[in-house]
Amino acid sequence: MQRALVLAKRGLYTTDPNPRVGCVLVNNGEIVGEGWHQKAGEPHAEILALRWAGDKAKGSTVYVTLEPCNHTGKTPPCADALIQAGVTKVIAAMVDPNPLVAGKGLKKLRDNGIDAESGVLEDQARKLNPGFIKRMQTGLPYVRVKMAMSLDGRTAMASGESQWITGEAARRDVQTLRARSSAVLTGIGTVLADDPSMNIRLSAKELGLDGDVRQPVRVVLDSQLRFPSDSKLCKQQGDVLLLTTSDANNTTADCEVIKMPVVDNRVDLKAVMKLLAERQVNEVHVEAGATLTGALLQNELVDEIVVYMAPHIMGDEARGLFSLAGLSTMKDRISLDIQDVRTIGKDIRITAKPNYV
Numbered sequence: 189m190q191r192a193l194v195l196a197k198r199g200l201y202t203t204d205p206n207p208r209v210g211c212v213l214v215n216n217g218e219i220v221g222e223g224w225h226q227k228a229g230e231p232h233a234e235i236l237a238l239r240w241a242g243d244k245a246k247g248s249t250v251y252v253t254l255e256p257c258n259h260t261g262k263t264p265p266c267a268d269a270l271i272q273a274g275v276t277k278v279i280a281a282m283v284d285p286n287p288l289v290a291g292k293g294l295k296k297l298r299d300n301g302i303d304a305e306s307g308v309l310e311d312q313a314r315k316l317n318p319g320f321i322k323r324m325q326t327g328l329p330y331v332r333v334k335m336a337m338s339l340d341g342r343t344a345m346a347s348g349e350s351q352w353i354t355g356e357a358a359r360r361d362v363q364t365l366r367a368r369s370s371a372v373l374t375g376i377g378t379v380l381a382d383d384p385s386m387n388i389r390l391s392a393k394e395l396g397l398d399g400d401v402r403q404p405v406r407v408v409l410d411s412q413l414r415f416p417s418d419s420k421l422c423k424q425q426g427d428v429l430l431l432t433t434s435d436a437n438n439t440t441a442d443c444e445v446i447k448m449p450v451v452d453n454r455v456d457l458k459a460v461m462k463l464l465a466e467r468q469v470n471e472v473h474v475e476a477g478a479t480l481t482g483a484l485l486q487n488e489l490v491d492e493i494v495v496y497m498a499p500h501i502m503g504d505e506a507r508g509l510f511s512l513a514g515l516s517t518m519k520d521r522i523s524l525d526i527q528d529v530r531t532i533g534k535d536i537r538i539t540a541k542p543n544y545v
Contacts, residue, residue, distance in 0.1 A: 189251045189281055189309045195224040195233070196253045196316050201367045201395050202227050202402060205468035207284075207320040211237040211252040213245055213275070220244035227399075232257065234266040238273050246274035253313045255284040255306060258293040267293045271300045280306040281313035285324035318491070319370065319470025328461045329370065332492045333474040333481050334362060335509055339499060342506035343478065351382075357533025358496045362475075363390045365494065369404045369473035371429075371464055375480040376410040379419060386475065387424040404473070405429055407464070409455045409480065415443065431455050431463070457487050482511035485522060488544045493524065497536045 195210030203209075203225050211233035213221035221244070223236025231239075234256055238245050250256075256266035256278065270278060278297050283306050284290060297304040314321060319330035336353045337343050343353070352359065366372055372386045386406050388395075395401060403426030408415060413434045421428050428443045433450045446463070449456040464472060474481065474490075484490050495509075514520065524540040531537070 189253070189279065191219070191222070192233075192251045192253050193281070193309060193312050193316065195222055196313075198224050198396075199226055200316075201397060202399070204228065204370050204402065204404075205320070205470055207254055207317040209233040209252065209254045211250065213237050213241045213248045213250055215241075215244050215248040220248060229262045232263060232266050235263070235269055238269055241273075248275050249277040249279065250275050251279050251308075253281045253316065255280045255282065255289055255291070256293040256297070257284065257286075257289050258296045259288045265293075265296075267296045270297065271302065275302060277303040278305075279308055280304070281308055282306055282310045285321045287324065317470075319472075322491070323465050323468075323470055327465050328489075329465050329469045329472045330491045331461070331472045331474060331484065331489055332365065332369070332494060333476075333484065333490050334365060334494045334496075335481065336496045336498065337509055338502040338506070339497060340501050340503070340506075341509050342502035343509055344507040345502060345505075353500065354496045354498045354535045355533045358498075358535040358537065360390070361532050361537065362496070363388055364395070366404060366473055367395055367401070369471045370469040371405045371407050371472050373407045373409070373460075373472050373474045374476045376408055376412075376414050377477050377479065378475070379408055379410075379415065379421065381477075383416075383420050384475070385420045385424050387426060405467075405469070407431065407460075407472075409460065411454055413445070431460055454483075457483060457489055461489055478508055478511040481509075482513075485510060485542065486512060486514075488542070490542050492527075493538075493540045493542065495538045495540070496532065497538060499534060 192210040192212045196208045199208040206228045210224040212219055221237040221241030223233045225233045234252055258265050258267040294304040322330045367388045387403055388401050392401050405427040406421050407429045410430050411433045413432050415430055422442055430443050430445045431448050433455055449459045523543040525543050526540050528539040
């Protein structure tokens with residue numbers, strides 16, 4: 189199963205909106221087939237492993253990081269292929285959270301005389317697909333907020349100058365977070381102030397890919413449709429989605445404009461996440477200013493915070509990390525569960541999950 193998990197990680201940047209899945213076939217103590225899901229619409233991990241194994245698949249044990257599907261989507265059911273191949277046992281790391289599967293794949297295998305079970309290295313398997321799992325279980329995407337700050341918690345000077353707080357290694361690391369995401373989200377304030385591209389600038393080779401780099405959709409929250417037609421966002425490969433509360437027409441080329449519900453004279457953030465999930469967005473990568481990141485946090489829409497802390501002091505006049513109104517006493521604090529701390533070049537990367545309870 190550990191080998192299957194390693195294989196699944198090869199699809200980290202390519203399988204969207206499908207889950208990352210790896211599969212290993214073992215016969216008489218020998219690995220006879222391997223595969224991982226590489227791209228939506230292409231064969232699943234089990235099918236590729238079966239092809240590799242050929243006749244050796246008969247009588248084998250299958251280790252797969254996600255329950256084999258039992259329904260026909262863009263590809264035929266993997267459960268049927270395993271039955272036809274004559275495997276004797278299937279061990280899944282976890283049950284598929286997709287309601288179309290959700291235990292039905294394992295049941296179908298058992299009904300056809302195959303020993304099938306789940307729960308081996310499940311925690312590791314779940315970490316591979318936080319967005320897919322959350323979207324299937326809640327109808328919302330997994331939201332990851334990326335921030336860069338100085339040692340004293342500042343994100344920009346009072347003038348707005350912010351390039352660059354962190355070093356080159358940290359900025360390259362951010363590119364990998366973008367690359368694994370379905371969408372990159374920001375606010376119109378960031379677009380007007382910084383004119384960001386918000387695309388993936390690492391090459392396929394740098395990401396370890398054989399094919400092209402998949403660009404996530406760029407999403408801009410723009411209540412009054414102030415989006416500039418000459419923005420760098422429009423000059424990059426990939427789709428741009430403007431979410432607004434305005435009735436005004438936007439003539440920006442190559443941008444899709446959707447009017448959203450209003451909350452406090454701003455775009456309804458919960459409606460934004462529901463819309464993105466309906467569009468099969470698994471993971472949302474947020475790079476925005478303190479107002480939007482604070483609003484997402486206060487609406488309990490943030491699943492993970494990734495902060496790159498640089499060894500600098502920027503002073504008390506510089507801008508803060510989150511804009512959070514109403515936090516006046518210690519009991520109002522938003523606690524975090526630290527998941528990981530490591531150095532990235534000269535900077536420190538802190539990964540944490542908000543504790544909303």
